[in-house]
Amino acid sequence: DAGVTQSPTHLIKTRGQQVTLRCSPKSGHDTVSWYQQALGQGPQFIFQYYEEEERQRGNFPDRFSGHQFPNYSSELNVNALLLGDSALYLCASSLYGGAGYEQYFGPGTRLTVT
Amino acid sequence: TQLLEQSPQFLSIQEGENLTVYCNSSSVFSSLQWYRQEPGEGPVLLVTVVTGGEVKKLKRLTFQFGDARKDSSLHITAAQPGDTGLYLCAGEDSSYKLIFGSGTRLLVRP
Numbered sequence: 001d002a003g004v005t006q007s008p009t010h011l012i013k014t015r016g017q018q019v020t021l022r023c024s025p026k027s028g029h030d031t032v033s034w035y036q037q038a039l040g041q042g043p044q045f046i047f048q049y050y051e052e053e054e055r056q057r058g059n060f061p062d063r064f065s066g067h068q069f070p071n072y073s074s075e076l077n078v079n080a081l082l083l084g085d086s087a088l089y090l091c092a093s094s095l096y097g098g099a100g101y102e103q104y105f106g107p108g109t110r111l112t113v114t
Numbered sequence: 115t116q117l118l119e120q121s122p123q124f125l126s127i128q129e130g131e132n133l134t135v136y137c138n139s140s141s142v143f144s145s146l147q148w149y150r151q152e153p154g155e156g157p158v159l160l161v162t163v164v165t166g167g168e169v170k171k172l173k174r175l176t177f178q179f180g181d182a183r184k185d186s187s188l189h190i191t192a193a194q195p196g197d198t199g200l201y202l203c204a205g206e207d208s209s210y211k212l213i214f215g216s217g218t219r220l221l222v223r224p
Contacts, residue, residue, distance in 0.1 A: 004156070033212070042120075042202050042214035043157070056211050090156050096210075102147070103212060105156030 002027060004093050004106035012112045013081050021076045021109045025093030031055075032074040033103060034066060035090040043090055049074050050096045078111075086113045117141075118205055120215035127193055128223050135188045135201055135218045143205035146179055146186045147212065151200040193222045 005024045013019050025032050031050045035043035045058035049068035068074045072093075078085055088110050092103040118139045127133055137146070145164045149157035161170050163179035163186065170177045174197075176189040186203055200219050204212040 035214075040216075042118075042204075042216045043212075044214070045211050048211065056209055058211070092156075092212075101206075101210065102159055102162055104159065105149075107154075107156050110154075 004091055004104050006089075006091050006106040006109050008109060009107065010110045010112075012114060014114055015081055015083060017081050018077065018079045019081060019111060021078075021089050021091075021111070022073065023076070023091030023093075023106060024073045025091075026104050029093035029095055029104070030072055031094045031096040032068060032072065033092045033094070034074070034076045035092065036060070037088040037090055037108070039087075046076070081113045083113050086111060118203055118213055118215035120201075120203055120218050122218060123216065124219050124221075126221045126223065129194060130192055131222075133190050133193060133220070135203075135220075137186045137188075137203035137205075137215055139184050139205060141205070141207075142183050143213075144183075144208060144210075145206045146183070147204045147206070148177055148186070148188055149202040149204065151202060151217075157202055190220075193220075195222045195224050198222050 004026050007022045033048040034046040037043040046060050048056040052068045063079045065077045088108040090108045091106045094101050094103045121136050147162045148160045151157040161177045166181045166183045168179045174191045178187050200217045202217045204214045
């Protein structure tokens with residue numbers, strides 16, 4: 001049973017460029033959440049997708065957008081990259097709703113903006 | 115804005131010692147999860163606690179959810195070098211979002 005997978009593992013971009021990160025959820029999961037983890041910090045919630053729609057959004061600008069496909073996989077897009085966007089981007093999958101639902105994380109994509 | 119404060123931020127102990135990590139908030143959470151993260155990897159779920167006052171044990175790890183569901187603790191007995199890592203608590207809010215603490219970095223010296 002494959003867990004959550006993310007691609008690419010590492011990425012280096014220049015300020016102003018755009019980037020797309022990809023995530024495949026754990027088998028049987030229908031919800032994907034994206035997090036940004038800066039060095040030495042805990043993950044910060046970006047947004048959550050369920051049934052191909054953005055259901056929840058954290059305190060991130062519109063430069064951060066996403067998509068969920070019919071097979072539940074998801075993409076995170078970041079436009080007009082800033083140096084401060086350098087971080088580990090984590091994808092987590094789960095089953096939607098209910099207190100105590102459990103999220104399973106992928107290994108992350110390390111984004112470096114120069 | 116809901117915040118989770120973890121303490122201590124760093125902990126360096128000798129193998130065999132006991133330790134407790136705390137996770138506190140002024141907000142009530144539907145559930146609270148504890149994760150461990152290794153360098154370069156994603157967080158791995160250790161436990162989920164849902165009921166106020168709940169205590170769960172996972173081998174040498176004991177997790178407790180506060181009665182008011184605002185705080186939690188993780189106690190490790192007889193720590194081993196394999197316990198080294200970043201421990202994160204995360205509270206689930208009313209809209210099913212996870213709010214993470216900033217983490218406790220644990221180093222267990224042989």
